[in-house]
Amino acid sequence: EKGGWPSFMDKEIHEDPEAVANTLLGRFDAKGDIVLDEVRIEPEVLRSIDRIVVVACGTASYAGLVARYAIEHWVRIPVEVELAHEFRYRDPILTPRTLVVAISQSGETMDTLMAIRHAREQGSRVLAICNTQGASIPRESDAVLYTHAGPEIAVASTKAFVAQIVAAYLLGLYFAQIKGTMFRDEIHHIVQQLRSMPEKIQWVLDTQADTVNRTATHMVNARSFLFLGRHVGYPVALEGALKLKEIAYTFTEGFAAGELKHGPIALVDAGEPVVVIVPSSRGRSTLHNKVVSGIEEVKARGAYTIVVAEEGDPDAERYADAVFWRPVCSTLLSPLVDVVPLQLFAMDMAMLKGYDVDKPRNLAKSVTVE
Numbered sequence: 258e259k260g261g262w263p264s265f266m267d268k269e270i271h272e273d274p275e276a277v278a279n280t281l282l283g284r285f286d287a288k289g290d291i292v293l294d295e296v297r298i299e300p301e302v303l304r305s306i307d308r309i310v311v312v313a314c315g316t317a318s319y320a321g322l323v324a325r326y327a328i329e330h331w332v333r334i335p336v337e338v339e340l341a342h343e344f345r346y347r348d349p350i351l352t353p354r355t356l357v358v359a360i361s362q363s364g365e366t367m368d369t370l371m372a373i374r375h376a377r378e379q380g381s382r383v384l385a386i387c388n389t390q391g392a393s394i395p396r397e398s399d400a401v402l403y404t405h406a407g408p409e410i411a412v413a414s415t416k417a418f419v420a421q422i423v424a425a426y427l428l429g430l431y432f433a434q435i436k437g438t439m440f441r442d443e444i445h446h447i448v449q450q451l452r453s454m455p456e457k458i459q460w461v462l463d464t465q466a467d468t469v470n471r472t473a474t475h476m477v478n479a480r481s482f483l484f485l486g487r488h489v490g491y492p493v494a495l496e497g498a499l500k501l502k503e504i505a506y507t508f509t510e511g512f513a514a515g516e517l518k519h520g521p522i523a524l525v526d527a528g529e530p531v532v533v534i535v536p537s538s539r540g541r542s543t544l545h546n547k548v549v550s551g552i553e554e555v556k557a558r559g560a561y562t563i564v565v566a567e568e569g570d571p572d573a574e575r576y577a578d579a580v581f582w583r584p585v586c587s588t589l590l591s592p593l594v595d596v597v598p599l600q601l602f603a604m605d606m607a608m609l610k611g612y613d614v615d616k617p618r619n620l621a622k623s624v625t626v627e
């Protein structure tokens with residue numbers, strides 16, 4: 258079943274490119290416009306939506322956080338992302354014009370299921386982004402957009418995460434198309450870029466795995482890791498931290514790079530590993546400069562810096578002890594490639610420590626109790 262791979266996790270990480278490609282498949286008409294046939298909510302109703310609330314847990318919630326940056330930018334409506342278990346118990350404000358988007362790989366997560374039941378009772382429409390055909394969450398939703406990542410067996414979610422981002426992006430672009438918040442050409446241009454992502458992810462798998470493995474070997478005894486990122490790099494940092502904690506049992510914390518001086522920098526001591534997601538250096542954007550100054554600050558305090566950066570970024574070379582390169586791509590699409598070395602890194606760390614990467618202790622693949 259593992260098809261020659263040492264673990265399901267290894268196999269599934271190597272299926273990231275396919276998960277992205279398959280989730281895009283069959284979602285366009287001959288003119289290149291987006292057609293989401295499964296989203297059986299009338300266009301007039303979709304046009305009236307004035308707020309999106311994403312409910313999800315764990316990795317799926319980080320896919321929601323990534324999508325928030327893109328959807329708000331493209332559709333100009335507020336997107337909130339809430340952990341399903343928190344949402345359910347705080348009497349959230351929901352109206353018929355709110356679209357609740359439940360993201361779940363298994364479609365059986367009880368916390369997320371309870372959240373959508375609550376949303377529907379309040380009169381909101383629910384759309385599920387799900388990887389499992391016919392599971393409870395899509396069954397109880399008004400509409401569903403399936404991710405086509407294929408069955409995910411390893412407890413640590415990998416290929417489902419990239420597929421969830423793609424599905425949520427398709428939903429955002431579809432909204433932009435029907436609400437007319439973007440030009441057709443702009444949408445087509447982003448779709449073109451999305452189509453090139455499988456190749457870019459493959460490049461990371463083919464060229465960066467050795468560096469990742471060497472870095473994991475070097476850091477195997479580290480007791481804790483900090484992960485930081487800004488903008489879409491922030492949820493990627495949270496996801497990288499979760500992966501390492503889940504399967505390598507290493508204490509990690511992921512946080513927004515801008516928070517560094519508001520507290521977390523106190524943790525940085527000589528030798529402390531800090532993983533930083535660096536935005537594109539093209540045009541030397543403010544975003545890039547701000548994150549680089551964060552690296553400088555932790556470096557000055559003796560941190561061991563592991564950086565995910567765009568090919569050829571001179572600042573990455575200057576301040577990083579190890580670099581995982583990303584091929585050039587637009588900022589909003591960068592999470593699809595940036596998460597890949599972090600998935601590999603967590604897996605390598607767990608393997609080096611002799612742990613079962615597919616079945617980490619204390620965890621179930623789908624959490625069917627509240």
Ligand code: M6R
Pocket residue numbers: 314315316317360361362363364365366369412413414415500503622623624
């Ligand atoms: O099946 P779901 O996507 O609803 O699961 C949500 C979380 O339980 C899941 O993503 C969990 O955080 C994973 N173990 C992460 O690797």
